[in-house]
Amino acid sequence: MRAAARPPGLGMSLRAEALSLSRDGRPVLRDVSLALEPGEMVALLGANGSGKTTLLRLLLGLLKPDAGRVLLDGEPIASLSRRQIATRIAYVPQSHQPTFPFTVAEMVAMGRAPATGWDRRRTADTITGEAIERVGIAHLADRLYTALSGGERQSVLIARALAQGARTLVMDEPTAALDLGQRERLMTLLQQLSADGFAVLATTHDPDQALRRFGRAIALHEGHVIADGPSRTVIDRALLSRCYDIPDTVLDRLGGAVP
Numbered sequence: 001m002r003a004a005a006r007p008p009g010l011g012m013s014l015r016a017e018a019l020s021l022s023r024d025g026r027p028v029l030r031d032v033s034l035a036l037e038p039g040e041m042v043a044l045l046g047a048n049g050s051g052k053t054t055l056l057r058l059l060l061g062l063l064k065p066d067a068g069r070v071l072l073d074g075e076p077i078a079s080l081s082r083r084q085i086a087t088r089i090a091y092v093p094q095s096h097q098p099t100f101p102f103t104v105a106e107m108v109a110m111g112r113a114p115a116t117g118w119d120r121r122r123t124a125d126t127i128t129g130e131a132i133e134r135v136g137i138a139h140l141a142d143r144l145y146t147a148l149s150g151g152e153r154q155s156v157l158i159a160r161a162l163a164q165g166a167r168t169l170v171m172d173e174p175t176a177a178l179d180l181g182q183r184e185r186l187m188t189l190l191q192q193l194s195a196d197g198f199a200v201l202a203t204t205h206d207p208d209q210a211l212r213r214f215g216r217a218i219a220l221h222e223g224h225v226i227a228d229g230p231s232r233t234v235i236d237r238a239l240l241s242r243c244y245d246i247p248d249t250v251l252d253r254l255g256g257a258v259p
């Protein structure tokens with residue numbers, strides 16, 4: 001899905017060119033190329049161990065490839081500082097438990113650190129407030145992050161990413177720990193952000209969700225991209241069978257939206 005009209009310069013494009021990486025002498029990713037444009041919402045599918053998290057870490061500049069490169073708006077990510085990267089791409093991990101009991105407003109304000117340095121008073125600044133409003137968590141602002149549910153925490157992490165100023169969100173299994181209602185609300189929020197020109201790349205183990213909610217899907221199999229295109233075109237039984245090594249007879253019994 002692409003934004004119809006976007007002010008110039010707001011979106012960031014992220015491009016991976018022929019990435020390969022071995023770990024402990026074993027190839028984990030092989031010749032992986034992809035491009036993520038503003039306004040796109042992309043699901044990254046693949047079996048356990050197929051290399052999804054490793055790919056996200058390469059895209060964020062947290063790991064260095066053995067071969068290939070990552071470009072952020074045309075600039076090699078290897079030439080950018082962590083602070084420069086953080087104002088363009090935000091990583092939204094699966095909901096996590098922080099060590100210290102910060103309030104929700106403080107957690108979101110931490111997103112301002114790459115731009116302004118860490119300062120608790122940022123809880124009152126406009127950008128932090130806008131991020132909290134955008135994600136619809138104003139009612140949680142004074143609550144302790146540690147006392148929230150998994151879904152509420154996920155929303156706080158997204159607000160923190162928005163406060164960071166990042167227009168590209170990279171998410172690792174964002175709905176894995178969420179109940180059906182929270183999952184659907186999170187997906188609606190991501191679709192709204194993508195319609196506003198944000199780029200979203202999220203791993204998921206749910207092909208039905210990828211089909212219903214993501215405009216595009218990329219499938220990894222043993223560290224290699226085996227499909228990349230509109231979800232409705234690329235997600236089918238043949239892909240699932242190959243990705244997850246499921247025989248046709250078992251797929252028949254699973255049902256779901258996949259054709």
Ligand SMILES: Nc1ncnc2c1ncn2[C@@H]1O[C@H](COP(=O)(O)OP(=O)(O)OP(=O)(O)O)[C@@H](O)[C@H]1O
Binds near residue numbers: 049054055
């Ligand atoms: N720090 C590491 N050192 C060595 N090998 C690693 C390391 N991290 C991951 N691997 C290996 O790289 C491969 C890909 O792992 P990765 O975590 O990227 O898979 P994934 O697709 O995200 O899996 P999952 O769906 O289970 O989260 C696996 O074989 C894993 O054992």
